[in-house]
Amino acid sequence: MTNIEATELDISVRVQQVPFAMDEGYESVLHQRSDIGAIVTFTGLVRDFNETPDVTGLTLEHYPGMTERTLIQIGEQACQRWELQAVRIVHRVGDLAPGDPIVRVLVASAHRREAFQACDFIMDYLKTQAPFWKKEHSRHGAYWVQERHADHQDAARW
Amino acid sequence: MQLTHLNTRGEANMVDVGDKRETRREAVASGRIVMQPKTLQLLTDNALPKGDVLATARIAGIQAAKRTHELIPLCHALALSKVAVDFDVDHANGCVHVSALCRLDGRTGVEMEALTAVSVACLTLYDMCKAVDKEMYIEAVQLDSKRGGVRGDYQRGLPEPIVTGGSAVGEVRLGERCASPCVRVKFLAELREQIEESDMSIGLDQLPSRDVAGLKAALNAQDARFGVLSDQRTLCAINQVMANDSARLTDEDEVAFFPPVTGG
Structure with missing residues (x-):
């Protein structure tokens, strides 16, 4: 498991094999402060259908070092665009099963609009920039997931 | 996987660690x-x-x-x-x-x-x-x-990680030192499977030009399976920062080639 924090801005990112808690990040963000008005979180899960209808599992590979740095940079970009108080990103790697959480993004802000938009932005950038690769396992064999044009269009909105 | 304490004749052998980095x-x-x-x-x-x-x-x-x-x-x-x-x-x-x-x-x-x-x-x-x-x-x-x-971290109980490379957070892994100026090349995810290679190093003097294009050309000349590196979809990072064909290469650079990302 790796864990790095950016200085000044309250950003922390983590890449790990083990599962994360559904309330991951709340405590560290809310600890001893009451100026936060909104927390928006996104949790991505493994679907049992994607490129084929019967996905039985997923293997996630990443590029250690570059992954964490990219996630920190995405968090920093979000902080430049919106008034944010904290960003937490946790992404799992290794073998995952349908229903397993893969990724969690938490954004804290004084107001909800910033938090909603920043969370959306972070996911769009994460999907198109962070060096993760998915290999899906289905009853008919395993294959590497192809990038989706729609994800790049989504990221180009910002 | 080879036992490092055995030499090519299968005899016990103390590993020379003089060239390993501290x-x-x-x-x-x-x-x-x-x-x-x-x-x-x-x-x-x-x-x-x-x-x-x-x-x-x-x-x-x-x-x-x-x-x-x-x-x-x-x-x-x-x-x-x-x-x-x-x-x-x-x-x-x-x-x-x-x-x-x-x-x-x-x-x-x-x-x-x-x-x-x-x-x-x-x-x-x-x-x-x-x-x-x-x-x-x-x-x-x-x-x-x-x-x-160089073999990366180990934690009992965790499944064998599918991750590539062994860099600690925020640092670029240099791995084994080359005798002469060289770049270390990594192939990640689907590319690794296509090329059937994950890590290699190549001397700078073998590159027709000291940039990413030169590296691709040198590898291509070695073996046709490296042709996939010239595919438009293939991405490249030097020392973990995205780079294009004209990016310069210097001694000890870590160059990674990989397909478009699909995380999240």
Whole structure:
């Protein structure tokens, strides 16, 4: 498991094999402060259908070092665009099963609009920039997931 | 996977670590000695004939770690920067859990030192208690975790990671040093499977031009399977920063090729 924090801005990112808690990040963000008005979180899960209808599992590979740095940079970009108080990103790697959480993004802000938009932005950038690769396992064999044009269009909105 | 302690003729062989880069190495090992409840009670009450059992076993474990090379034939003598031996007296299971941490800034792993520390600490516990209990047994001596080194980190219980490379957070792994100026090349995810190679290095003097395009050309000349690197979809990063064909390469650069990302 790796864990790095950016200085000044309250950003922390983590890449790990083990599962994360559904309330991951709340405590560290809310600890001893009451100026936060909104927390928006996104949790991505493994679907049992994607490129084929019967996905039985997923293997996630990443590029250690570059992954964490990219996630920190995405968090920093979000902080430049919106008034944010904290960003937490946790992404799992290794073998995952349908229903397993893969990724969690938490954004804290004084107001909800910033938090909603920043969370959306972070996911769009994460999907198109962070060096993760998915290999899906289905009853008919395993294959590497192809990038989706729609994800790049989504990221180009910002 | 090759056994590094055997040479090409299958004979025992001490590994030459002179060319390895010094890195922070750390290993944690553990084991336990199972004993009768009343022996354990005597141990906690400090009422055994030979005196302070745990303090003695701790010193024994630390000493043993430092002398591992005298016991294990092909181990190097290491200047350990830290050895810590800890005990957890477990009355519920009638045993003492022993763990040892060894640390070193050097060129070889320290797992043998940690395992030796645990083993000798357990043996010392046995020796200190054997007057009152002959039924004791030592079990589950194992490596729990290992950090640093070219083969990456290990943590018992975690499935073999599917991750590529072994860089610690925020740093670029340089791996084994080349004799002459070279770049290290990595192929990730689907590309690794297509090329059937994950890591290689290539001398800078073999590149027609000292940039990414030159690297691709040199690899292509070596083998047709590298043709996929010229695919428009293939991405490239130098020292973990995205780069294009005209990006310059210098000695010790880490160049990674990979397909479009699909995380999230």
